[in-house]
Amino acid sequence: QLTVTRFTPEKTTYTSQADLVSGEIAEDIAYYLFTSEQVPSTISLGVLVSQDYTIAAAGGFLVQALPGAKDEDLARVEANITQVGALTTYLQDHPNGEGLIDIILGGMHFKELYRQNLYWRCTCSRQRFENALLSLRQEDKEALLKDPQVEMTCQYCGAKYVLSHDELAALYEAAAQRHKKN
Structure with a gap:
């Protein structure tokens, strides 16, 4: 099974699963996008490892x-992609990916709307973990309150969030007070 988690600008997450079709991550993600989101997609991923690893x-x-x-535009994109050849070879010759879009969308009209540097950052936060703690069943909340502290670790970036017993109790109390007002 392939599990896909999407983080939205609204700070919500959406997780779904699809069957693996080939074991190649790009093909499996393309299959997921087509079957789960009904969006025809082409993905190519590659890593070239040097002899020194x-x-x-x-x-x-x-x-x-x-x-x-x-359909003819989709077929053109597919044909253009074959001209790229091995993606890792292309990237070795063009480290910043220069010209890749010109090849992929060759013969088609397109306009770059904006350019942004890519970076990886996790969207975890103390608030997200507190929200997760608030969403637990009452009996699970009570079980957590028996511990001196609660520690949660983000499965993506490894950040640790620790709440003392008193902080957890205050969190649950504040939520209960808000619930009573509504």
Whole structure:
């Protein structure tokens, strides 16, 4: 099973699963997007490892059809992608991915709307973990209150969040007070 978790700008998460079809992550994600979200997508991912086991090149792209896309446009994109060849070779020759979009969308009209540097950051926060603690069943909350502290670790970035017994009790009390007012 492939498990996909999406983080939205509204700070909510959406997790769903799809069957693995090939064991190649790009193909399995494309299958997920097509079956779960009904969006035709092409994905290519690659990592080139040097003889000294360092990363020589790594990257990927995702092309998704917009609503109303014509079958011939999708076929053109697929054909253009074959011109890229091995993605890791392309990225080794073009470390910043220069020209990749020109090849993939070659023969089609497109306009770059904006450019943004990519970075990885986790969306975890103390508030998100507090919300998770508030969503527990009452008997689970009571069990947690028997411990001197609660420690939660983000499964994505490894950040640890610790709440003392008193902090947890205050959190539950404040939530109960808000609930009574409503």
